[in-house]
Amino acid sequence: METPSKNLEFWFKQLEDSDPNKKIQAIEKLIELRHPKIVDILIEVAEAEKSETTRIIAIRALGKIEVSNHSEIFDILKNLLIGENPKIRKAVLRTIVDLGDVSAIKYLTKYYYSDHSVGIKPDVSKALADLSKVLDEIKKDSKLKKLNKKIIQKKLPGKSPKKENDIDYKKHIKKFFD
DSSP, X not given: OOOHHHHHHXXXXXXXXXXXXXXXXXXXXXXXXXXXXXXXXHHHHHHHOSOHHHHHHHHHHHTTSOOSOOHHHHHHHHHHHSSOOHHHHHHHHHHHHHHTOHHHHHHHHHHHHHOOOGGGHHHHHHHXXXXXXXXXXXXXXXXXXXXXXXXXXXXXXXXXXXOTTOOOHHHHHHTTTO
Protein backbone atom coordinates (compact mmCIF):
# COMPACT_ATOMS: atom_id res chain seq x y z
CA MET A 1 0.00 0.00 0.00
CA GLU A 2 1.27 3.47 -0.91
CA THR A 3 2.10 5.98 1.79
CA PRO A 4 0.38 9.38 1.53
CA SER A 5 3.65 11.15 0.63
CA LYS A 6 4.38 8.78 -2.25
CA ASN A 7 0.79 9.16 -3.31
CA LEU A 8 1.20 12.95 -3.36
CA GLU A 9 4.39 12.70 -5.39
CA PHE A 10 2.55 10.58 -7.92
CA TRP A 11 -0.28 13.12 -8.25
CA PHE A 12 2.15 16.04 -8.55
CA LYS A 13 3.91 14.23 -11.42
CA GLN A 14 0.52 13.68 -13.06
CA LEU A 15 0.02 17.46 -13.11
CA GLU A 16 3.06 17.76 -15.37
CA ASP A 17 1.83 15.10 -17.81
CA SER A 18 0.84 16.23 -21.31
CA ASP A 19 -2.40 14.20 -21.11
CA PRO A 20 -5.21 16.51 -19.92
CA ASN A 21 -7.13 13.56 -18.44
CA LYS A 22 -4.22 12.73 -16.14
CA LYS A 23 -4.04 16.37 -15.04
CA ILE A 24 -7.77 16.41 -14.32
CA GLN A 25 -7.49 13.20 -12.32
CA ALA A 26 -4.58 14.67 -10.35
CA ILE A 27 -6.54 17.84 -9.59
CA GLU A 28 -9.49 15.81 -8.35
CA LYS A 29 -7.27 13.62 -6.17
CA LEU A 30 -5.36 16.55 -4.65
CA ILE A 31 -8.68 18.22 -3.80
CA GLU A 32 -9.89 14.98 -2.24
CA LEU A 33 -6.68 14.71 -0.20
CA ARG A 34 -7.15 18.36 0.88
CA HIS A 35 -3.57 19.17 0.02
CA PRO A 36 -2.59 22.55 1.52
CA LYS A 37 -1.17 23.80 -1.80
CA ILE A 38 -4.26 22.93 -3.81
CA VAL A 39 -5.32 26.57 -4.23
CA ASP A 40 -1.92 27.49 -5.69
CA ILE A 41 -2.02 24.44 -7.94
CA LEU A 42 -5.51 25.24 -9.21
CA ILE A 43 -4.59 28.87 -9.84
CA GLU A 44 -1.52 27.82 -11.81
CA VAL A 45 -3.55 25.39 -13.93
CA ALA A 46 -6.35 27.95 -14.43
CA GLU A 47 -3.90 30.57 -15.67
CA ALA A 48 -1.40 28.58 -17.70
CA GLU A 49 -2.86 25.25 -18.83
CA LYS A 50 -3.18 24.74 -22.59
CA SER A 51 -6.16 22.38 -22.41
CA GLU A 52 -9.40 24.36 -22.19
CA THR A 53 -11.20 21.51 -20.42
CA THR A 54 -8.49 21.20 -17.78
CA ARG A 55 -8.53 24.96 -17.22
CA ILE A 56 -12.31 24.94 -16.80
CA ILE A 57 -12.13 22.12 -14.26
CA ALA A 58 -9.44 23.96 -12.30
CA ILE A 59 -11.47 27.19 -12.41
CA ARG A 60 -14.66 25.45 -11.26
CA ALA A 61 -12.74 23.63 -8.50
CA LEU A 62 -11.59 26.99 -7.10
CA GLY A 63 -15.19 27.73 -6.21
CA LYS A 64 -15.75 24.37 -4.54
CA ILE A 65 -12.82 24.17 -2.14
CA GLU A 66 -12.99 25.63 1.32
CA VAL A 67 -10.60 28.47 2.02
CA SER A 68 -10.58 31.09 4.73
CA ASN A 69 -10.11 34.03 2.36
CA HIS A 70 -11.66 34.17 -1.11
CA SER A 71 -10.05 37.48 -2.08
CA GLU A 72 -6.96 35.91 -3.68
CA ILE A 73 -9.12 33.53 -5.70
CA PHE A 74 -11.50 36.32 -6.68
CA ASP A 75 -8.59 38.51 -7.88
CA ILE A 76 -7.29 35.68 -10.07
CA LEU A 77 -10.77 35.04 -11.46
CA LYS A 78 -11.22 38.73 -12.33
CA ASN A 79 -8.03 38.56 -14.38
CA LEU A 80 -9.28 35.47 -16.19
CA LEU A 81 -12.40 37.32 -17.37
CA ILE A 82 -10.33 39.68 -19.50
CA GLY A 83 -9.77 38.55 -23.06
CA GLU A 84 -10.63 34.91 -22.50
CA ASN A 85 -12.72 32.67 -24.71
CA PRO A 86 -16.43 32.42 -23.86
CA LYS A 87 -16.23 28.97 -22.23
CA ILE A 88 -13.49 30.10 -19.85
CA ARG A 89 -15.38 33.29 -19.04
CA LYS A 90 -18.58 31.35 -18.29
CA ALA A 91 -16.65 29.01 -15.99
CA VAL A 92 -15.15 32.02 -14.23
CA LEU A 93 -18.59 33.59 -13.74
CA ARG A 94 -20.02 30.36 -12.31
CA THR A 95 -17.05 30.09 -9.94
CA ILE A 96 -17.51 33.68 -8.79
CA VAL A 97 -21.10 32.75 -7.95
CA ASP A 98 -19.88 29.67 -6.06
CA LEU A 99 -17.60 31.86 -3.95
CA GLY A 100 -20.62 33.97 -2.96
CA ASP A 101 -18.56 37.06 -2.14
CA VAL A 102 -20.48 40.36 -1.82
CA SER A 103 -17.65 42.25 -3.55
CA ALA A 104 -18.34 40.17 -6.65
CA ILE A 105 -21.66 41.93 -7.17
CA LYS A 106 -20.09 45.37 -7.41
CA TYR A 107 -17.35 44.04 -9.68
CA LEU A 108 -19.75 42.15 -11.96
CA THR A 109 -22.01 45.17 -12.24
CA LYS A 110 -19.05 47.30 -13.40
CA TYR A 111 -17.88 44.46 -15.66
CA TYR A 112 -21.32 44.26 -17.25
CA TYR A 113 -21.06 47.88 -18.37
CA SER A 114 -17.40 47.85 -19.37
CA ASP A 115 -17.29 44.62 -21.41
CA HIS A 116 -18.66 45.22 -24.88
CA SER A 117 -19.01 41.54 -25.79
CA VAL A 118 -22.76 41.20 -26.16
CA GLY A 119 -22.46 37.41 -25.89
CA ILE A 120 -21.19 37.51 -22.29
CA LYS A 121 -23.76 39.98 -20.93
CA PRO A 122 -26.51 37.37 -20.35
CA ASP A 123 -24.01 35.25 -18.42
CA VAL A 124 -23.01 38.22 -16.27
CA SER A 125 -26.69 38.99 -15.66
CA LYS A 126 -27.34 35.40 -14.63
CA ALA A 127 -24.33 35.43 -12.31
CA LEU A 128 -25.66 38.61 -10.70
CA ALA A 129 -29.09 37.03 -10.31
CA ASP A 130 -27.61 33.89 -8.78
CA LEU A 131 -25.52 35.93 -6.38
CA SER A 132 -28.65 37.86 -5.49
CA LYS A 133 -30.30 34.65 -4.38
CA VAL A 134 -27.33 33.66 -2.26
CA LEU A 135 -26.53 37.02 -0.72
CA ASP A 136 -29.32 38.47 1.35
CA GLU A 137 -27.25 41.62 1.99
CA ILE A 138 -28.01 42.88 -1.50
CA LYS A 139 -31.65 43.43 -0.69
CA LYS A 140 -30.60 45.58 2.26
CA ASP A 141 -28.00 47.65 0.36
CA SER A 142 -29.79 50.44 -1.54
CA LYS A 143 -26.70 51.35 -3.60
CA LEU A 144 -26.32 47.79 -4.94
CA LYS A 145 -30.05 47.61 -5.52
CA LYS A 146 -29.88 50.76 -7.69
CA LEU A 147 -26.88 49.46 -9.68
CA ASN A 148 -28.66 46.23 -10.48
CA LYS A 149 -31.86 48.06 -11.46
CA LYS A 150 -29.76 50.03 -13.99
CA ILE A 151 -28.70 46.74 -15.56
CA ILE A 152 -32.31 45.67 -15.85
CA GLN A 153 -33.30 48.91 -17.60
CA LYS A 154 -30.29 49.16 -19.93
CA LYS A 155 -30.91 48.23 -23.56
CA LEU A 156 -28.08 46.36 -25.22
CA PRO A 157 -27.02 47.63 -28.67
CA GLY A 158 -26.75 44.94 -31.30
CA LYS A 159 -28.49 42.36 -29.14
CA SER A 160 -29.28 39.20 -31.05
CA PRO A 161 -32.94 38.18 -31.31
CA LYS A 162 -34.26 36.11 -28.43
CA LYS A 163 -34.19 32.39 -29.07
CA GLU A 164 -36.85 29.99 -27.86
CA ASN A 165 -34.68 28.54 -25.05
CA ASP A 166 -33.17 31.85 -23.90
CA ILE A 167 -33.83 32.89 -20.33
CA ASP A 168 -34.99 36.43 -19.71
CA TYR A 169 -32.21 37.35 -17.28
CA LYS A 170 -33.48 40.88 -16.78
CA LYS A 171 -36.80 39.53 -15.51
CA HIS A 172 -34.91 37.00 -13.39
CA ILE A 173 -32.84 39.73 -11.73
CA LYS A 174 -35.77 42.11 -11.33
CA LYS A 175 -37.76 39.79 -9.07
CA PHE A 176 -35.02 40.01 -6.44
CA PHE A 177 -35.07 43.78 -6.25
CA ASP A 178 -38.76 44.71 -6.32
